[in-house]
Amino acid sequence: MAMTMHVDIVSAEQEIYSGTVEEVYAPGEMGEIGIFPRHSQLVTRLRAGEVRVKPEGKSEMEHIFVSGGILEIQPHVVTILADTGMRADDLDEAKALEAKKHAEEALKDQRSDIDYAKAKAELIEAAAQLRMIEKIRKRRR
């Protein structure tokens, strides 16, 4: 029986693949990496591309697309932390700008300076109202 290793492909949103395999090929940032069991420990970033795994006892490869991420190799465990979308510095930058703009728009009708005491008072009032409603409800029962 061929030697096997465990492979997990996970993204922040879900688990993509998990299983026992004989071989893994992944698009490393510095070239494609082929991984067999007992590979030495390695961490690398991945480019967008195709990860191919050969499940135990099967002859065909399974193909999984990842849009980048990080690959961690232990002798018998391979973990791919996949990104959920395309990542690039300028792309991230654009998203950051968008988030800032969003905040600025929300701030347009902002009143003067910071007033924690007032906000707190309002909150306490709201909480008191809630309690009041609760009481009325109980009394009705």
Added chain:
Amino acid sequence: MAVGKEIRTQIKSIQNTQKITKAMEMVAASKMRKAQDRMAATKPYAEKIRNVIGHVAMSHPEYKHPFLLDREVSRVGFIIISTDRGLCGGLNINLFKQALIAMEAWHEKNIEIDLCLIGTKAQTFFKRLGNISASATHLGDTPRLDELIGTIKVMLDDYIEGKLDRIYLVENEFVNSMTQTPRVSQLVPVQPSGEDEIKHHWDYLYEPDSKEVLDGLMQRYIESLVYQAVVENVACEMSARMVAMKSATDNAGDLINELQLVYNKARQAAITQEISEIVAGAAAV
């Protein structure tokens, strides 16, 4: 019969409200289950990434990533995660209360605060408290990580540039479907967990090099923490809404019963009066 027409219309309208709240309760219940599944699905990623970071940090004591370094505080950031919609009981209010307590403590020390708001409710509440550096709203019931990257990056960039010295995450913790507790936790610098005490005698090979890999890892780790919190918040929102709508439905039921009693009495009184009028009329003849 003319008697109690107003009461009958009132009962009718309360019944309609009850139908709506009942429907909302059921929708929230089913969405909650889905949100819980999503919550479970995000766990493996964060765990894996934490393991790798723990390991890399352990085997490279000479390179300290800025996210791991504690420095003197002159400005703090808060990432506040709220819901987009209301009708979910005191969920947001309780959270904001916790946030305000934490913020006031810093304010008293004359330390400025930057805010990063996720969700419409936080935006409307905190917008007059100033210093909002980023916000994201309308993430929907299935938030995607892409939509959060920008917001988180603004805060992390400020941290790396030294504008912020600490970042807190204010979120709701999903205890069970009846209980959600607000929680303020420190996001950056990352507080080391006590469990990685195991000594390692080996090191990874790095491609391209350890610093770059660790940078990428740290950023993704923080993102996954925030994303997890957002997903958890959806589950909290749904369960809070379910509970709120359930009590609203019960309430409507109580109201209807009371009104029904009043209505029956009024009807009975009207009938009695009519009979006595007829009897009195017959007696007079």
